[in-house]
Amino acid sequence: MRLPTLPPSLLPALTHVMRPLVRLMLKKGVSYTCFANLLKEIFVDVAEHEFRLDDKPSTDSRISLLTGVHRKDVRRLRAKVSERAAILPEDISFGAHLISVWLNHAPFCAAPGRPLPLARLASMGGECSFDSLVARVSKDIRARVVLDEWLRLGIVRMDEQDQVHLEAMAFIPQRGFDEKAAYFQHNLHDHACAAVHNLTEDGAPFFERSVHYDSLSPAGVEQLREAVKVEGMLVLNGFNLLAAELEEQDVPPADARQRITVGLYFYTEPNPPAVTKPTTASSP
The missing domain is CATH 1.10.10 (Arc Repressor Mutant, subunit A)
Structure with a gap:
């Protein structure tokens, strides 16, 4: 089985995405060991249910190869009842x-x-x-x-x-x-x-x-925050009304129903100026 090539930009992106999640875990008392065990379960579960070949159940060996989780742990984790909330x-x-x-x-x-x-x-x-x-x-x-x-x-x-x-x-x-x-x-x-x-x-x-700027004043940020709060809710309420109308007018059969999520968010944090390295002049 040929494993996919790892894009060089992926790990830095994942590292950046994980930082706020790690911040949440540390604030709420979730240790590295606890999360590592949870992550092991998720790797096995996703590999088992979403990476099958020809829609056939995968072997413990194949899941171990895909995930890097030891085969003994794969066997133990697959035996657990999957809690799909x-x-x-x-x-x-x-x-x-x-x-x-x-x-x-x-x-x-x-x-x-x-x-x-x-x-x-x-x-x-x-x-x-x-x-x-x-x-x-x-x-x-x-x-x-x-x-x-x-x-x-x-x-x-x-x-x-x-x-x-x-x-x-x-x-x-x-x-x-x-x-x-x-x-x-x-x-x-x-x-x-x-x-x-x-x-x-x-x-x-x-x-x-998304829209992103990095040199706004605190007053400008507050003005944007209020605009997103007011105008963003107008946009979401419009989508909400349309979805409610479509749900009533076009009722699909039970096996053809789909769910949707439409989101809008706002975030700000201090953006310190980039540190420039001092230049060194060489002697003539």
């Missing part, structure tokens, strides 16, 4: 759906992307209430349970008139590490999948573009 936990998927309805469907919004404050109880607001919003999506979940959780996460707030206001224009918890970690898993995974596809596959690439 859902893309997003069910409660978060439910919450995202609920907010999509609030943002895009009457009587819960003044116009698409302009959610209205909702009376907490149907006895006060009728159809334009938080009770009715939750009932629109599910008859099995009590609105009070959702409201208490969303107040905890900072997604909504209550006013003096007992109305519920949407604080996050998308389901982005302000508090709650587990909820934020679920979105970290989902968004970073799908961005990485798009980038890896564009590096390794033929055919049409996934859209992946």
Whole structure:
């Protein structure tokens, strides 16, 4: 079996990409040994399920050759039950759906992307209430349970008139590490999948573009941050509305359904000037 040639630019790129992930692990107490064992499992799992020949199960020897993991470890890891987690936990998927309805469907919004404050109880607001919003999506979940959780996460707030206001224009918890970690898993995974596809596959690439400057003032950065916050949400809300309409108008058979992720992000950090090496003059 011929192994692919390693592009010289790949390892430096992987090193750079891994730095923020290592920073997260060190901050949260994940040691090198723990992550190395996890990485070994992932290498074996990906090689077994995504690098088969003629769709036949691979041998331990072939997986060992592909991954560099010792054959004894390959055998042990393949015997483990693979835990393939859902893309997003069910409660978060439910919450995202609920907010999509609030943002895009009457009587819960003044116009698409302009959610209205909702009376907490149907006895006060009728159809334009938080009770009715939750009932629109599910008859099995009590609105009070959702409201208490969303107040905890900072997604909504209550006013003096007992109305519920949407604080996050998308389901982005302000508090709650587990909820934020679920979105970290989902968004970073799908961005990485798009980038890896564009590096390794033929055919049409996934859209992946960015704008980057390296000499902005702090005031300029803050102006851009606010512009991305406002205008970026308008763009995402537009895609959200289109996706919701397409999902209702063009229902595919169960075996032909596809999921999508559209993302937008902003990041800034200090950019110190490059260190120039002093020149040395040679004697004539």
